[in-house]
């Protein structure tokens with residue numbers, strides 16, 4: 001038996017790769033995860049940790065392009081597109097713009113709702129059954145508006161969730177203030193999402209990695225993937241900075257880095273990195289009880305016993321690794337418009353991460369039609385934590401297990417000829 005061979009090689013040790021590994025191990029496969037850094041060091045580290053079936057609506061909404069152009073003229077806007085010409089980014093933007101119509105919006109919302117709801121339930125099950133210590137909490141999430149017109153303009157969101165059967169309750173300004181004394185006066189109203197939940201993402205991925213190892217999986221940290229040896233049967237081996245590894249199946253779960261390595265396999269993934277930022281403090285005295293979306297500022301606030309985090313921004317500036325202080329300042333200014341204590345006493349971390357954004361806002365999960373032993377599990381965009389467990393379950397079913405619970409069709413790589 002070749003010691004560097006496993007039934008399944010998982011490329012990438014973020015929440016998606018680790019969830020795939022866990023479900024594959026439970027299905028009886030031997031699994032090795034290849035990760036260039038440490039498990040969970042990518043986008044899965046400093047995100048807001050909300051589990052949100054309420055975010056079933058994709059960004060590809062009619063009118064989004066006009067909104068995006070207006071935002072680009074505003075200094076503190078939550079969206080930034082680097083105007084420097086870049087053919088891949090331009091292609092992505094055109095593809096995204098083409099999908100901003102009601103037909104594509106509706107089918108993306110249906111696909112997202114199915115995986116979000118399944119995953120929300122599976123994550124709770126995993127937390128309980130695998131004893132994952134990650135500050136998971138049920139109890140819902142609250143979207144808050146300070147501007148009545150903005151709230152009325154978002155009425156479609158409530159109608160969409162009602163159509164999808166995802167719990168949603170409109171709240172008056174007084175009700176919102178009763179639920180959240182951490183808010184400043186002047187709230188116009190809000191929307192409560194009873195089915196949403198939250199966890200501490202770095203702890204969750206740490207706990208997933210622990211369970212993967214306990215179940216016999218191997219996580220090769222510091223193994224930077226550099227290329228592939230391919231043959232008639234697909235990928236023969238994966239070359240890394242720590243040597244070559246092989247697997248009967250190879251699951252590509254490299255988050256925003258996926259297109260870079262897929263390109264060396266002749267696959268053009270329609271994805272761009274969508275950079276976001278977060279700031280983490282110790283808890284302020286008057287800390288939000290629920291995860292909040294501060295709607296006009298497009299800002300997410302999450303609190304755990306261990307800390308308090310603001311997160312937001314969508315920056316399309318390629319693989320730029322700089323921590324932009326202006327964007328961090330925009331998070332602080334945005335929160336100060338809503339919260340009595342928008343910052344905690346002790347700053348713990350200023351962070352950025354690349355969201356793996358697909359052109360249609362639906363993840364790419366399933367076997368590649370072009371490389372026979374390759375499975376893709378990527379492109380989870382703004383919702384990778386929320387969609388992670390159902391992705392793992394689906395990949396394990398498609399690789400090794402019983403018939404999938406989730407209909408795999410909407411996520412299939414074949415929709416992009418991959």
Ligand SMILES: Cc1cc2nc3c(=O)[nH]c(=O)nc-3n(C[C@H](O)[C@H](O)[C@H](O)COP(=O)(O)OP(=O)(O)OC[C@H]3O[C@@H](n4cnc5c(N)ncnc54)[C@H](O)[C@@H]3O)c2cc1C
Nearest residue numbers: 014016036042043044047048050225255276383384385386
């Ligand atoms: C500010 C912000 C807030 C967010 N909030 C939420 C939220 O509240 N809820 C939610 O559901 N989602 C949220 N997200 C999105 C979520 O973080 C991502 O969708 C998710 O983490 C993607 O997981 P992943 O495993 O695909 O990618 P990653 O976690 O980025 O993992 C990919 C891994 O591949 C590794 N890798 C890359 N290249 C190589 C290589 N050559 N060799 C070996 N390894 C390699 C990387 O090191 C990395 O660890 C947020 C994102 C941001 C930026």
